[in-house]
Structures are given as C-alpha cells and as structure tokens.
Amino acid sequence: MTAIAQTPILYSFRRCPYAMRARLALAASGQSCELREVSLKAKPAQMLEASPKGTVPVLVLGNGQVLEESLDIMLWALTHNDPLECLPASAQHQQNVMQLIAQNDGPFKFQLDRYKYPNRYPGEITGTQARDAAASWLYELNQRLNGTDYLCGSRRSLADMAIAPFIRQFAHTDSEWFNKQAWPNLHAWLQRFLNSEAFAQVMVKYPPWTAEQAPTLFPPTDVALRT
The missing domain is CATH 1.20.1050.10 (Glutathione S-transferase Yfyf (Class Pi); Chain A, domain 2)
Incomplete structure (x- = not known):
C-alpha cells in the first residue's frame, strides 16, 4: 500500500450513486478519509472552491490534487491498495x-x-x-x-x-x-x-458537514455485518 501523506477529504452525498461507488472503493481499499456529507441545497464553500462544478463526489488529496469524477476516485483508491483484488487482473x-x-x-x-x-x-x-x-x-x-x-x-x-x-x-x-x-x-x-457489509458501511447516515464539527473518518469501523 502506497503511503498517503495526509488524510484526504471526501465531499459526498449519501444517496448519490456516484458518491456511493466512490465510498465503496475507498472502503474496499482501506483508505481512510475525512468524510464531509454535503447538503445539496447548501453546498459548502470549501467544496465549491476545490471543485467549482459543484457535484459530488469530490476527493481533495493531501497534496492539493482534486479528483472530481467518481471513477477516478475509485481507481485512485484501489491503485493505492486493493486487498480484495477488485481491479482487473489482465x-x-x-x-x-x-x-x-x-x-x-x-x-x-x-x-x-x-x-x-x-x-x-x-x-x-x-x-x-x-x-x-x-x-x-x-x-x-x-x-x-x-x-x-x-x-x-x-x-x-x-x-x-x-x-x-x-x-x-x-x-x-x-x-x-x-x-x-x-x-x-x-x-x-x-x-x-x-445485504453486504460494504453497503452497510457506505450508507451510514451523517449530518451535513460544518466547519465547526470534529472530523468524521470514513470508513466507519463499528458497522456490523448485515446478513
């Protein structure tokens, strides 16, 4: 697994399928990030500054690089670490x-x-x-x-x-x-x-992010397996 210098920041919206698949890949990779749940009616200025197009997901890396497409986020996460061998083998x-x-x-x-x-x-x-x-x-x-x-x-x-x-x-x-x-x-x-644990992990509900709140790390570690 390639070391990440600083915890990435993920702007996300729980029900958005694009954001959902980005979270799935991040969770599968084991890559921790700071999750900032977005209210689509009141998008945070910090997200719009990083990505003016204003859609989720947005991943801001520690080096300042911004990934604005869900598939790019998935590939970035799994390229750094793919313990479940989710990436194509050939x-x-x-x-x-x-x-x-x-x-x-x-x-x-x-x-x-x-x-x-x-x-x-x-x-x-x-x-x-x-x-x-x-x-x-x-x-x-x-x-x-x-x-x-x-x-x-x-x-x-x-x-x-x-x-x-x-x-x-x-x-x-x-x-x-x-x-x-x-x-x-x-x-x-x-x-x-x-029914999967992966789905349970990515569908945990969080309140909309504010600059005053303590960071929320994702993926959560206290989600039980759904059977």
Missing part, C-alpha cells in the same frame, strides 16, 4: 470491466434519469419508454450473471461497485415492477449487494 479483463461501466454511465444512466425524473425532460420520451429502454440492458446483465455471483467472475470487482448503486436506484423507482421482472440472477446480485 488487459482483457480491464477492457470488459470498463466497457460495462461505460454502458452503465452512458446509455443506461441516460434512460435511468428519464425514468426516475420524467418531469425534468419534457418533450422527450416518457418515463415508461425510458424504463423499457433501460430494461434491455438489465436483461443482458441478468444473462451475464447466470452461474456466477458477480459481473466479472467469482468475486466482487470494480464493475460491481461501479454499477450496483445505479441498479439500486433503478429498482427503487418502482420496486413492484422491478421485482416482477424475470431477472432472477440480477435480483439475487442486487440483494447480495444490499
């Missing part, structure tokens, strides 16, 4: 993982936004149309999970951590509809994620 494996993440972050996220927030996109496709368009990829994921617990093999990988928070968001938009779909492998994969 160039071919890496290509497969990055293709899956690109599909999630591109076409699937496009449809997810229009499914979950149809009023934000007037004049475009309906929420039902977006749901059905996104469902074709979920069917592919269900097929990919046939005979395996994870998206890229027998253990949780970068792909699972990067994608699961978005599938969770999709499922919760209309859980009754989602649960009726003939996707038993995908349902089991998502439930495994929701």
Whole structure:
C-alpha cells in the first residue's frame, strides 16, 4: 500500500450513486478519509472552491490534487491498495470491466434519469419508454450473471461497485415492477449487494458537514455485518 501523506477529504452525498461507488472503493481499499456529507441545497464553500462544478463526489488529496469524477476516485483508491483484488487482473479483463461501466454511465444512466425524473425532460420520451429502454440492458446483465455471483467472475470487482448503486436506484423507482421482472440472477446480485457489509458501511447516515464539527473518518469501523 502506497503511503498517503495526509488524510484526504471526501465531499459526498449519501444517496448519490456516484458518491456511493466512490465510498465503496475507498472502503474496499482501506483508505481512510475525512468524510464531509454535503447538503445539496447548501453546498459548502470549501467544496465549491476545490471543485467549482459543484457535484459530488469530490476527493481533495493531501497534496492539493482534486479528483472530481467518481471513477477516478475509485481507481485512485484501489491503485493505492486493493486487498480484495477488485481491479482487473489482465488487459482483457480491464477492457470488459470498463466497457460495462461505460454502458452503465452512458446509455443506461441516460434512460435511468428519464425514468426516475420524467418531469425534468419534457418533450422527450416518457418515463415508461425510458424504463423499457433501460430494461434491455438489465436483461443482458441478468444473462451475464447466470452461474456466477458477480459481473466479472467469482468475486466482487470494480464493475460491481461501479454499477450496483445505479441498479439500486433503478429498482427503487418502482420496486413492484422491478421485482416482477424475470431477472432472477440480477435480483439475487442486487440483494447480495444490499445485504453486504460494504453497503452497510457506505450508507451510514451523517449530518451535513460544518466547519465547526470534529472530523468524521470514513470508513466507519463499528458497522456490523448485515446478513
């Protein structure tokens, strides 16, 4: 594990899937950071100074470098330490993982936004149309999970951590509809994620950060395994 000179600062929002996957990777790496939970209605000036675009997650490193993209944060954390071997082991494996993440972050996220927030996109496709368009990829994921617990093999990988928070968001938009779909492998994969210690770690609730409060270290060490 490469030594980190100073504890990084992570600006995060508990329910944001991008921030969630960044926290998952940080927790998997064992990299401690100061967690600053953000109120999206009152973003702290310190975060906006570091990252004027104003979206989470933002990781400020001890040397002043700022990482503003969740995937960059994940790769930074796991490159420093990867005890669970979440990173791809070969160039071919890496290509497969990055293709899956690109599909999630591109076409699937496009449809997810229009499914979950149809009023934000007037004049475009309906929420039902977006749901059905996104469902074709979920069917592919269900097929990919046939005979395996994870998206890229027998253990949780970068792909699972990067994608699961978005599938969770999709499922919760209309859980009754989602649960009726003939996707038993995908349902089991998502439930495994929701029952995991990793998910429990990253979903601990914290009040919005203020400059006056004592630092909150992440990941927490007192979260029991959820079974």
